[in-house]
Amino acid sequence: MKNLTKYWWLLLLGGIGYVVLGGLVMQYPLQAILGGTYYIAFSLLFIGVTQTIFGMMGDKDHRGSGFTLVMGVVDILLAIYLLSNPIASAATFVLLIGFWILFKGVVETINAFELKKLHNKQWWLSLLSGLALIVVGWMVAGNPVSGGTIAIFYLSISFYIKGFTLISSSFIMKRNKK
Numbered sequence: 001m002k003n004l005t006k007y008w009w010l011l012l013l014g015g016i017g018y019v020v021l022g023g024l025v026m027q028y029p030l031q032a033i034l035g036g037t038y039y040i041a042f043s044l045l046f047i048g049v050t051q052t053i054f055g056m057m058g059d060k061d062h063r064g065s066g067f068t069l070v071m072g073v074v075d076i077l078l079a080i081y082l083l084s085n086p087i088a089s090a091a092t093f094v095l096l097i098g099f100w101i102l103f104k105g106v107v108e109t110i111n112a113f114e115l116k117k118l119h120n121k122q123w124w125l126s127l128l129s130g131l132a133l134i135v136v137g138w139m140v141a142g143n144p145v146s147g148g149t150i151a152i153f154y155l156s157i158s159f160y161i162k163g164f165t166l167i168s169s170s171f172i173m174k175r176n177k178k
Contacts, residue, residue, distance in 0.1 A: 005173050005174070005176055005177040006177060008170045008171075008173035008174040008177060009170065009174075010170075011166045011167075011169050011170035011173060012166070012167055012170035012171075014163075014166050015162075015163045015164065015165070015166030015167035015168075015169075015170060016163065016167065017163070018159045018160070018162045018163030018166060019159070019160060019163035019164065019167070020163075021159045021163075022155075022156045022157070022158075022159030022160040022163060023156070025152055025155055025156040025159060026152070026153070026156040029149065029152040032152055032155070033090045033093055033094070033151075033152065034086060034090060036093050036096075036097070037082060037086055037089045037090050037092075037093045038082075038083070038086070040082065040089075040093065040096070041079045041082035041083045041089065042079070042083075044075045044076075044078050044079035044082065045075070045076060045079035045080075045083075047072075047075050048071075048072045048073065048074070048075030048076035048077075048078075048079055049072070049076065050072070051068050051069070051071055051072030051075060052069055052072030052073055052076065053072075054068055054069075054072070055067075055068035055069025055070070055071075055072050056069060094140065094151040095140075095141060097140055097151045097154075097155050098137050098138075098139075098140030098141025098142070098151065098154075099137065099141050100137070101133055101136050101137030101140060101141075101154065101155065101158045102133070102134060102137025102138060102141055103137070104133050104137070104158070104162070105129075105130045105131065105132070105133030105134035105135075105136070105137050106130070106134060107130070108126055108127075108129050108130030108133055108162075108165075109126075109127060109130030109131060109134065110130075111126050111130070112124070112125075112126035112127035112129075112130055113127075122168070122169065122172050125165055125168055125169065126165065126169075128165075129161050129162060129165040132158075132161050133158050133161065133162070136154045136157060136158050136161075137154075137158075139154060140154045140155070
């Protein structure tokens with residue numbers, strides 16, 4: 001852990017990035033939802049193409065190449081659907097945002113207890129951040145019908161929480177640098 005303290009500034013940059021992203025999401029909510037939808041669609045298209053090619057290159061001895069091929073085709077079809085129906089896809093994206101925030105909260109909570117094991121006195125900041133993200137994620141995923149407004153608000157807040165937690169942690173890490 002001591003070797004990592006010299007990279008305190010990476011946490012600071014990441015924290016600033018999250019805070020800026022939170023502000024952009026709050027300022028441009030529709031663009032954030034549509035941008036996220038397109039990002040997922042193009043990612044799925046790329047992954048689908050690579051999986052399909054990999055699946056077609058497999059031979060009889062390569063177990064799972066047929067499954068990889070099928071998953072690649074499914075990813076391509078899903079990407080085409082998302083790209084052809086961006087508004088319908090945006091509604092699904094709201095649900096994905098909720099689960100993503102929930103997942104980030106669980107990971108942050110687990111990380112807090114790892115920090116506690118390392119006798120980091122600020123471990124509770126990660127715990128607080130993780131629990132807040134779990135609550136926010138649960139609220140968004142549990143109520144996707146309310147639309148993008150609530151999801152965007154909570155997404156923006158989760159970015160702020162994560163950003164300020166990283167910024168705080170970076171200064172603590174800098175102070176502990178020896």
